[in-house]
Amino acid sequence: MARPDQLLLMVFVYLIGVLAGTATYTVAPPSLVSVSVGFGVYLPIALSVHYANEYADYETDRLTTRTRFSGGSGAFDRLAIDRQLAKYATIGTGILGGVLITVGVVTGVVGLFSGVLLCTIALLGWAYSVGPYPLAWNGLGEIDNALLGGVLLPWYGLSIAVDGSVPITSVLLFVPFGCAVFCNLLATTWPDRQADAAVGKFTLATQWPSSSLKRMYFSGVLGIILTTALAIYIGDLPLFVAIGMLAVTPLLFWSARQYTAQESPFPTVFVMLLFVTSQVISWAYLCIIY
Numbered sequence: 001m002a003r004p005d006q007l008l009l010m011v012f013v014y015l016i017g018v019l020a021g022t023a024t025y026t027v028a029p030p031s032l033v034s035v036s037v038g039f040g041v042y043l044p045i046a047l048s049v050h051y052a053n054e055y056a057d058y059e060t061d062r063l064t065t066r067t068r069f070s071g072g073s074g075a076f077d078r079l080a081i082d083r084q085l086a087k088y089a090t091i092g093t094g095i096l097g098g099v100l101i102t103v104g105v106v107t108g109v110v111g112l113f114s115g116v117l118l119c120t121i122a123l124l125g126w127a128y129s130v131g132p133y134p135l136a137w138n139g140l141g142e143i144d145n146a147l148l149g150g151v152l153l154p155w156y157g158l159s160i161a162v163d164g165s166v167p168i169t170s171v172l173l174f175v176p177f178g179c180a181v182f183c184n185l186l187a188t189t190w191p192d193r194q195a196d197a198a199v200g201k202f203t204l205a206t207q208w209p210s211s212s213l214k215r216m217y218f219s220g221v222l223g224i225i226l227t228t229a230l231a232i233y234i235g236d237l238p239l240f241v242a243i244g245m246l247a248v249t250p251l252l253f254w255s256a257r258q259y260t261a262q263e264s265p266f267p268t269v270f271v272m273l274l275f276v277t278s279q280v281i282s283w284a285y286l287c288i289i290y
Helices: 004-025 032-056 058-063 083-107 112-129 141-162 168-173 175-189 193-198 210-233 239-258 266-289
Strands: none
Touching: 004 032, 004 141, 004 168, 004 266, 032 058, 032 083, 032 112, 032 141, 058 193, 083 112, 112 141, 141 168, 141 175, 168 175, 168 210, 175 210, 175 239, 175 266, 210 239, 239 266
């Protein structure tokens, strides 16, 4: 049920945070052990959230045409897996994640701030698809997912690298990426809009006309530019990293033109992967030269 490509992307997004924290706020780089442990504590939470989404999207995934970037893992139909397995996997990995967070904070292996971030990620991740008011079913899933994957996950990586007091303004380093993830969510929910609407999952793509969705997409691109400027002015975003992000941003105007004009979210997914790559390379370069 877990999609390897998504798990790999999580590794790189986490790494962005670690590299950003190392380049900006630390004197000495964190040990490989501490970075690995930090991701190891996060992984069960990430899997739990993923399994919860697989469970909740069971009907949608059966109705939609699955692509590499949308439509779920397809494990239920392809492998004849009982839907309840996703429910049990959600609970089991969630409990494991809770235990690891508690032990990590109590023993000092994971800082208190990092533990709070992980708990927030877990709660917002589950709220995306399950609970009394599932956000993805009520037009708030795109914002929730952008906050989780674009801002909180790399911020958690930064907190692991800093291993101490985390400047609140450091969150500004990742808001531009959160805007990019928001655009990506708009694109990946578009192919599933009919199946989502049929089962009562009211994403933005099911509620808004294509013209409004395009305007929202362009707003996300504009958000990247404005929040990058804000992060430079108020935060600690190095100009070198900002240039790397802004160099990719014009491609989002191209992908915005493709959005709703074709079913495949590939143009946006491709640009977002370039966005991730530019950040990894930029932050890694700064870590090396400093």
